[in-house]
Amino acid sequence: MIRAEAISKSFGKLNVLREISVQLEAGRVVAVIGPNGSGKTTFIKTLLGMVVPDRGRVLFTNQAITKQHTYRSQIGYMPQIGHYPANLKIKQLFEMMIDIRNDATMQLDEDLVAAFQLKALFEKPLGTLSGGTKQKVSAALAFLFNPSVLILDEPTAGLDPLSSEVLKDKIQKESQKGKLILITSHVMSDLDELATDVLYLQDGSVQFYKTIAELKLETGESKLGRVIAQLMSKIPQMS
């Protein structure tokens, strides 16, 4: 579904991505993990066209995404921190998004809007919302248009346990529909429940990209947290 072909990116002298080549298939839930500053967010931003790689290219359903924007109608993106115009009401933000992606045939997926009871807050300005509520808004927006790819940057950070479960159930439900889901997170237990594959980045390069079953078999551990800890200790630290 998405293919990265040897993408490299540097900011000044810092090589953030080095020759990353991966193939992300529909129906998979890929956990993108790695230490802080390993290039996870830059990698995700490259897929979304927010960061333009110095070398290499990204293909979305076999089309290069360079200078394209229509392919993004098939992607739902949930940013790490949602900062919205402070004086806009939640309702207006939703109206705007629907306006932008207007497509008469589209069926809106309002599961999360209902589950997070956002309708009750619709008249509130976004500037007055708590961090967790903003996170709920971001999540509801990412799923709203039934995209075939979901990119979730730290989705459960800042959510209360109940909402976090709601979101995880939703992610599972969508992945069963054959969507490609990319998650970055530092919460290994969440990823253990959700992910089918692990893409491990360190210092901008792919250390390994394997299914969770494979990894567990290789290391003999039963929990993803332990698996990653064991593998991390074997990888030579570059910095």
Added chain:
Amino acid sequence: MNKITKYVLYDIIRNRFVMGYTLLLLAISMSFFSFESDPNKGLLSLLNIILMVVPLVSIIFSTIHFYNSYEFIELMSAQPLSRKAIFLSEYMGVATSLSLAFLVGVGLPTLAFGGGESSLILIMSGFLLTLSFVSLAFLASVITRDKAKGIGLALVIWFYFSLVYDGLVLSILFSFNDYPLEKAMLVLTALNPTDLARIMVLMKMDISALMGFTGAVFQDFFSTNYGLLVAMFILMSWVVLPITIACRIFQRKDL
């Protein structure tokens, strides 16, 4: 494109700062027109204030707004929208709201109390000045990712056009006063949007006699409709050029 503009505008209009700016302009205009018995004098005092306040507020507010909207712009660029559409919608939103503030704060009172051609020129040039400094602000914002640097750059631009430039022009005049500089002065004026706005209004007010010999050349040029059109056109390029360059940079920028 106007899908986003509508909501950006909606957000800014309810911003306290913009409301305060409108009220400030309104208070200044009203006081000048009620203290001065001669509306032309009121217009002149108003002009001097506008030339300082309007560029300053436009450039600083727009720069801060751009940096504060950064995450929002990021989210927009994850939607099926082109970079250009996102950037220009933001510009339209900010420019429209600040222009509205100016038109309500200065335009209405000037039309009510001043009247005449020079009032119209004042409103027109103030409006274009707003647009051009919002343009310059967007240019400053895309040049650097750092908010403090961006605001610093915006302030430098304002300082340069409002204070430093006139000093430079004066020193050129003094150093080369043996030469005929009138034509050169015309060109130098065109290179600064604030000066351009000032000259356009002054020439309509028939006080060029106060400006010595250069004033006479200016009068010859700017008081004709042709000269006014040219000045208007140059001022418009001060709107279009910075935002075009900024848009180019933004399209290639990493967010």
